[in-house]
Amino acid sequence: MVLEGLIFPAKAERKPWELFFLGALYASIGMILALWIFRSEASMIMVLLTVVACLPLVYRTFKREEKKDTLINEERTLLREHGKALKFLMYLFFGFIVAYAVWFVFLPESLASSLFKVQATTINQINSKIIGNTINDNVLFQIFFNNLRVLFFAILFAFFYGAGAIFILTWNASVIGVAIGGFAKDKISHLGSYFFSIPLAIGRYMTHGIFEILAYFVGGLAGGIISVAIINHDINSDKFKVIMRDSLDLILLSIILLVIAALVEVFITPIIFS
Template sequence: KGEAQILRHHTKALLFFIFLFMGFTVAYSLGYLLLGPAQVQTAFSEQISELTRINGGITGRVVDSSVLFIILSNNFKVLFFVTFFAFFYGAGVVFILAWNASVIAVAIGNFSRRLVAEAAARAGATGLTEHFQAFSIGVARYMTHGVLEIMAYFIAALAGGIISFAVINRHINNKSLAHILMDGADLIALSAMLLLVAGVVEVYITPLIF
């Protein structure tokens, strides 16, 4: 069974998880924007710390290639843990992706608030329209590359799950194991390529649009 056939077979599951992730992201983003400062610090303290850590590594880096390396390093760490948990504990993948969605949501929230503040500075006041526009732009900005990242993570999770299923069903001494491992490796390689493309989009293309 080729990789394309595997992906086609699991298209519905992949789409389900992509929309689930997008739902997580939008819900967390709205929560971040609607809660007061004290509640935000309590509910999103870990996510704020993680985002500060990532941005701290990027601050002062004027060379795009350095920024790309930092972003890819973080994304490949997530890819590793997604594959690991998919192999040993399938449901753990959802928790990792929910965490990743919450971190992206904080970034969207910060970006949206900055746009609203800039609009307020220009016009002196802002209404619901400005807030909705800022939120929509924030979601679009991060989903431009975020969808590619999530596709990569779910394909890697699929690879880990396929290998795990083969081992559990005692294919470990079967000749088909080599083929299963090759399919899994190809899917992980596809995930890595998607992450590379997502990183390039995030560093070089997204700033030109937003």
Template sequence: MVLEGLLNPLKAEKSPWEMFFIGFAYSSVAILLSLWIFRDQASMVMVLLIVMAAIPVMYSVIKLEESKDMEASQESKLLKEHNKAISFLMYLFLGIMVSSLFWYVVLPADTVSVLFQKQSATLQAVNGNPATGNAVSQLAAFSLVFLNNVKVLAFAILFALVYGAGAIFILTWNATVIGTAIGNFVRTNIDHYVTTIGIVGENSYFHIVSIGLLRYALHGIPEIAAYFYGALAGGILSVAIIRKHYRTPHFRTVMMDFSELVMIAIAFLLAAAFLEVYVTPVLF
């Protein structure tokens, strides 16, 4: 209850950056508790604990956005209001991701292998079939990445529709996976610096972390934004159905809003897939 009461969504939309620290706190507490109590299953338990802490905030945001649908007179104004919620949730996601990255880097290797076991296995499966450089393979990779992301988006919408704030589970899982990926990149390169140079200065740490963040943020930010748009769309529709707003004339506004949010999400996924397949390999 203490963590749940740290922030009021109504106030947080005015200063969404505060959610970064809330997300970091949620994740850090979950990591420490999972290692302390459920060490052997810590990689999944920490995700569940983060979700438990974040669900009240997520649900409050969804209810707030659905109420805006009932009051909105212009769709453009409504989308602008929704963007505040997306910003709010993105900072929460970044806080969870950076926390995962931080603990991946600072904890001992044997603890990291237990804490991020499932996340590391997921990354190994994803990276098992790297694309080659020719145009046909890149197009196939683009299609594969895009369709896989659409599948995740569909699950986010479905979870939000069925469970209300349930999409936070998928988003939290992705935050820990991305944090693990960046953390692994940082640790690997730090080990390389130590092996070749013998010491790692502050500039080297900053350089490695910056490259790691940029490498995944380039396509990760639009991808995660898409999932949040989808989760918000499903959540708004879920709340509207629960409140029986489908019996009112305003339900048409809800459905239009749902459709537009999903289309925005798909557009973000197209951009994310393009960046991941065609841009990131060139830069990194």
């Protein structure tokens, strides 16, 4: 109950930057407890414990955003209000990523390999599907449709489990964190400096990753709003129709963000960090 009650949506909207540190705290405590109690399955248990810690915040956020849909009629104003929630959720997610990356870099090699073994396997599987560094349409579409699949599950989990999208997003944060950590380790061996290597690694993945992450949160928010609306409103009511229209707008926005993310990942990121 201590971790779950550290912050509420209203305060998070006022001080979104605090969620970065809260995210890092949640992820770090989850890792420590997973290593201590469930060492052999720590890769997934740490994600689960992190999710448990932030579930109340995410669920309250979905309820708060659904209520805004019933009170605000102007679409631009509504999107701006949703933006407040998305902002602090993004900070929370970045806290997860940085914590996972830093732990991956600084933990002893054997311990890091054990703790993040499932994430490392996932990264290897993703990399094996994209052969070479050739920039072509196949890679572009492959990246886009892979990200679209993640978006689909984020919406699906949010719809069926309310705040369930946070599980998909936290899992992705752990994978991204390991990818960043691996890149940083490689650069440390060349540059010999943590000070330059870790920010460089974060920049390498966040250049396009920020669009992907935002897309997943926008989609998850849409799914969560629909889920709450179905519980609270008659599906034939005018309010429900307004909520559905807003949610569909959010889903469309998330797809557009994924298109941008794929274009940046294929055409811009390799140029900057080649």
